[in-house]
Amino acid sequence: MTTSLPLSPDYDAWPIEADLEAVSFTSRLLTVRWSDGRESRYHGIWLRENAADETTVNPATRERILDLSTLPGWPEITGAEIDEAGALCVNFVTDVGYLRFHPGWLRAHDYDNAGDPEPPLVPVTLWYGGTEASPDSLDASDLFDTEPFCEAEEAILAPALMSVLSKGIVRLRGLPTEPDSLKAIAQRIGPIRPTNFGLLFDVKAKPDPDSNAYTSIALPPHTDLPTREYHPGLQILHCLENSVEGGEAVMLDGFAVAEALRERDPKAFTTLTRVRWCYANTARTTDYVWYSPMIRLDHRGELLEVRIADFLRGPLQIPFDEVESAYEALMTLQRMLREPGFAIRFTYEPGDAVIFDNRRLLHARDAFEGTSGHRWLQGCYMERDEIRSRYRMVQRARRRRRLTTEV
Amino acid sequence: MTTSLPLSPDYDAWPIEADLEAVSFTSRLLTVRWSDGRESRYHGIWLRENAADETTVNPATRERILDLSTLPGWPEITGAEIDEAGALCVNFVTDVGYLRFHPGWLRAHDYDNAGDPEPPLVPVTLWYGGTEASPDSLDASDLFDTEPFCEAEEAILAPALMSVLSKGIVRLRGLPTEPDSLKAIAQRIGPIRPTNFGLLFDVKAKPDPDSNAYTSIALPPHTDLPTREYHPGLQILHCLENSVEGGEAVMLDGFAVAEALRERDPKAFTTLTRVRWCYANTARTTDYVWYSPMIRLDHRGELLEVRIADFLRGPLQIPFDEVESAYEALMTLQRMLREPGFAIRFTYEPGDAVIFDNRRLLHARDAFEGTSGHRWLQGCYMERDEIRSRYRMVQRARRRRRLTTEV
Incomplete structure (x- = not known):
């Protein structure tokens, strides 16, 4: 029986x-x-x-x-x-x-x-900027006092994971400021994805830069590493020092910009879902090239990812008759990316770690004055998969607790 | 002037x-x-x-x-x-x-x-198996006597990169057999992509396995980590020891199988490019899930990737009326995967490193007798981007030499 x-x-x-x-x-x-x-x-x-x-x-x-x-x-x-x-x-x-x-x-x-x-783990919420807006900010100063996978860690991580899944961004505050502590922060979520820029990369002005990111010039809104077939789904930027004048962080919801483009100029939107731009990062020992539309939709026509970085585009190689309309659509998008209504601006404080969806959010930077102080961010990449896996573990733990309570 | x-x-x-x-x-x-x-x-x-x-x-x-x-x-x-x-x-x-x-x-x-x-760096060559077939094998015993990016290294790497780009696989022979030497092998190409299984993973029967790979049972033809939105484009398996009976490596060109399916049963092929299967890897501390067709085509209708692993599929969640035809197509594919005409079989020798395209090739393994000796492979993942970047560096070096010769 x-x-x-x-x-x-x-x-x-x-x-x-x-x-x-x-x-x-x-x-x-x-x-x-x-x-x-x-x-x-x-x-x-x-x-x-x-x-x-x-x-x-x-x-x-x-x-x-x-x-x-x-x-x-x-x-x-x-x-x-x-x-x-x-x-x-x-x-x-x-x-x-x-x-x-x-x-x-x-x-x-x-x-x-x-x-x-295929329901999303957390529904996507588009957001807009303006002078009052800032990313969801959470106190994470107790993170390293918790054991992995315990309820106390879950209390800190669960809302952070939800913000990243719904809005594509969260700011954790009060974290350590020791160099390389980003490794331990990231590992609370999942494995880091190293690139030719290393396991962690240092964002500060440095001599002989191999990317505009490593200078003090302004950077236009962009996603990182669009030159890869598989460009990273997550990025974490962790602030160790920031005493410079300028250098404010600027973030835009690329999905909100894309949906606004779909509404305002459907032809330009469709063009940007079709034209395969060339993304290229040609450095001294590496040579990454990939071709992709700037806006990619999933099988339901919903936004899957954006791939935008003017400074990493190589020469467009498409049929001759499509070139001018491609550039017209590009310039429409470029103008939208400068509209203040899309951008949130904030200043990194030491101990902040901003986790964001690198295939949805666009990040930018004002020029900063390299001699006015120190600005040192460490960054790393991960995949969206890691944040989803971690969030499913939270759901599983909750189901298990619910089951235990019921029994 | x-x-x-x-x-x-x-x-x-x-x-x-x-x-x-x-x-x-x-x-x-x-x-x-x-x-x-x-x-x-x-x-x-x-x-x-x-x-x-x-x-x-x-x-x-x-x-x-x-x-x-x-x-x-x-x-x-x-x-x-x-x-x-x-x-x-x-x-x-x-x-x-x-x-x-x-x-x-x-x-x-x-x-x-x-x-x-968007011309391919190297044209894709489909291949078939049979008793005589084996992967392109190259002597790489001098690899670590060469400096990175010198012409001697290029002489070893260039044909290996070409084999991977054209056939999706190469076997390098005569490499060191020290544990973890795979790190140095991989770094001649580009950064390793760690996963929840580590930077390197050990393929050997082990207690409390979190994957069928870590047992001694046979594994059907599969791609690794199909449970990720971005599943790795490259895999390297490096043999340190192999004295067991059985446990032969089996490799199939998933693109050749898919093209044969397109030819023999176009309806099943189309079904497998459309049905979004659920891939799930639910372990004790991770929970990866992704939905995708088994065969993905690029914007030209050419094969982009296959995503096949019966043991990592979760419950199919598609409209009710599409379920039976999905399973009919799946079983047609499963029967083809057992045809001996597609498979090459070989035995790993210590010092072999087999580099293969994990989104094109299917690898399988016969059951082996865990008590008959030792079988220890170390593996790691990378992205296709790395092999393409490295190959473009070879092309760039050749253009530069050609230019120098001309001047």
């Missing part, structure tokens, strides 16, 4: 929002009714592939070991019932015995009733 | 294939005739943006400082001539004085006559 619920195929905990009440099936399709009246259909083949038993999932790694195409035939359903523990039990012609499905997991993966099959 | 050619906007050297012989212009368009009879048209605005003078390019970094939209108007051409050094000189209404263009650079960026505006 079965008395407990089966494992889910993953490491996660799945609270039970509703109980299974009834099940019916045909050879390829199974329908369940839940205690709140909802009906959900599942394909037999989908169920077979997502079973959690040891013929399907390696119990040590929770990774799938089943190759569907090695089954002797289509896994047709020959029986189904709800057992005493509340699990869905299904028998397939290709298997001996029932496979059991956790009702909380089944409900969470109810693709038959899913609105958005 | 001008006697020497101007700088190019970048660090590169541009041999002069043909001399400028004649120039004519309208306010927005300039036409040159070359000594070999070719005619090339350039837009005035394109020329203005790509000038190499100090109002356009920061001389210290060779990066652009001009923002076109800040010019008082469209940069119309008011004069053009070829000077005594052979440079094209153009005067714009918005500037005082002539801007000079290097004829070798102009010719190399002749978008008016370009066939493919």
